[in-house]
Amino acid sequence: MNSYLLIDFGSTYTKLTAVDVEKEEILATAKDITTIEDDIMIGFNNAYEKLQENLKGKEVNFLKKLACSSAAGGLKMVAIGLVPELTAEAAKRAALGAGARVLNVYSYDLTSKEINEIKNSNLDIILLAGGTDGGNKQCIIHNAKMLAKSGIDKPIVVAGNKVAVDTVEEILSEANMFYKVTDNVMPKLNVLNVEPAREEIRKIFMEKIVEAKGMKKAENYISGILMPTPAAVLKAARILSEGTDKEEGVGDLVVVDIGGATTDVHSLADGEPSKAGVTLRGLQEPFAKRTVEGDLGMRYSAEALLEAATTKRIYKYLNDKTVDVEGNCKFRAENIKMVPKTEDEIKFDEAMAKAATEISLERHVGVLETLYTPCGVIYSQEGKDLLEVKYLIGTGGVLVHSKNPAGILKAGTFDETDPTHLKPKNPQYLLDKTYIMSAMGLLAEEYPDMAVRIMKKYLVKVD
Template identity: 30%
Template sequence: MTLACVDIGSTFTKAALVDPVSGKLLATAQAPTTLDDVVAGVLAATAGFPEAPVIACSSAGGGLRLAVVGYEELISAEAGHRAALSAGARVVHVAAGVQDATGLAALRAAEPDVVLLVGGTDGGEASVLRANAAALASSARLQGPGASARVPGGSGVLPWSVPVVLAGNAAVRDEVAAVLRGGGLPVHEADNVLPDIGRLAPESARAAIRAVFLEHVIGGDRLSTDPRLRSWVRAVTPDAVLEGVTVLARVLAPAEVSVVALDVGGATTDVYCVPDPDAEQATLGREAVGVPARRRTVEGDLGVSWSVAALRAAAAAEGLPEPGDDPLTLGEAAAGVALRRHLRAEAAYGPGGASARSARLVVLSGGVFRHADPAAVDQVLARLAGDGGGAGSVLNGKAVLVDRRYVLAAIGLLSGDHPEAAVALARDLLRSPESVTPLAR
């Protein structure tokens, strides 16, 4: 038996044929992603593996767009933001406090696929959570042709409906869920992301966000009406890659090696930081919100095809040279900006937890690195290592591994039902000497 592990990206659909018992990589293939119906791209990528069942992850169309609405910015909204990133979502909007017509208009303009509604610790403040649930329900209640809904506290109208993951104060969960459903909103209930001050608990919300992704994005008609897509897709791609990086870190655990992975794609650039999974989390540096052991940032404006204009603007804002049209130079710019932003996000956590700067292995993924000449990649790495603005502190003196066969997503897809195969595939990746470049400077 073999399995086809497929990543449906915004530009290309990549497939890896794997033996789920031994974890041996048997073949790889790719095809352009067909955004009008992504199933066609999957069938093209797996045409050489006709007998292999497909398991897949997807970031097609930019992946899962998520908005966070919380009680106040520095505590519950920040906790929700971190929980959303841990779920592999692209956070497109964060709002705090009671949402009036202006706030809800901004929320709608962000075009999220799902809203993560949070607020209050368990048994604590509940008025803002109640008010925001009422506002969302009212904005959706009369949705339909020619319908409108008056937004509480405002004078505008905003007919709109979007799935909601409710992960706030558990003491009023049933009440708030009933209000949301009364407005016709699909609701997925989860445990509070911030059950107590200083304790971040994202796993339940993460599972609920994944369920929304599978039901409303994959199970809807945005990417395909073919029912096979729903049976194939197990996760959003950043979630699968995070699991793959986690398996890689587990393989390296005896040496206590933390791992940073940098995945440059057509629409987004994602940074993952995973410590030795057996290490104790360091003392939290920020009392209000806990520090997650695994950290990820998903940069929705940094991509080498769909987001080139935004990438150029982001590089200019960082004071970096304007990248040329060559994909590898665009990838270099995306990597540099993404690493700087990731380090700024880590600084906001305070000391504690994983640190990108302390990683001993950096993994580069994405087509711009995978298909480039190794000598050209070495030149890019040398320039990034000399970046005093942040990338250099991550890369300098570290071993750098290029995921040339693009197996990180496949490792993550295998990790649930075939953990031994996932570990074997991770070990095979680490045994690829041609992919490792020491930067001892």
């Protein structure tokens, strides 16, 4: 049978999904520990052996092998802009949408100290923005000069004021720096244009970053590593929401991906106010938005999660104040491959997951503010209103293995005691039980209609 092998070289696990592209069925899935330190193909081969066992002797002809990756720390970037709330924030959103982990965001003229920070950070790509088209051009030119003098040997994506681009190109060319120019991430005040920068980042990831992370052996075996894993999840979420020319989408949705190091939230919605009389302020929100919470992880970031959530919030979900919360989080951070086995271990993991879901959604959604003026009360919204979102989709090990995944997802919904955070009110809960979101993002590159149909079929409704 003609099939596609879809591979996710994850930070912890390498996950394989075999899809029959004729019958539009998932034939089998398998996973094993990612082995980036030695040879990434060791972990792949271990997972592949399991996949063959799960295929139970079926004769499968893999037409293509497509992959995404967040191994070796994933794609790491810094974003540089002019005003923190405007072009610097736009650059950050472009990087996040491309599947990157943003190490830092810099605004205004770069200083020598900041240049040293950038030089000493373990980054992969620099996104250089600044100024609306026809606006301030001195800042991006200054920052290009600082980067050129620094000797930083990393790819640069230039996505700023078009009036300054010629000068920036000249500066970077003379310094023999690798760079690509794309459209401004903020051509007009408060107007986002992040897709061109996202695409340029993806191309550089494919061309340069994969090889730099020691993954050339994998690339020689497969048809290509197309994108970072978070970008694949966002792509899958987008086509599921919007649909294609031939397949209807399901509408507005939110995906919560709880991992060992981070909790990612993807929202697919315009986020316009759902109530009359509310005014919008701040930067325009993208329809497809991703946020990454590096302090909300189940293992690597367990101690940071405790700091963000506080013991009080963990206890709220545990309903048992005799548990050593600090000790449990410390143990998980020191034993990143720990799999909960006892009832107490499972309960603690789920309490952590609920806290991660609650906080990550609070940070992702818009906030409603009440302003009292001489003319009366005014309601102002900054960020996305996700109150009416239809679906809340969960993915990640703690959700997949939970006996009550809906209970974890419910922690991220609207809370009457905190009406200012515009979280989903009455969503339907779906579970990515077979870890197919990233795989469907890959499949969507060639068969978008099929990817939508498979997700509709395999995402499981949970109550």
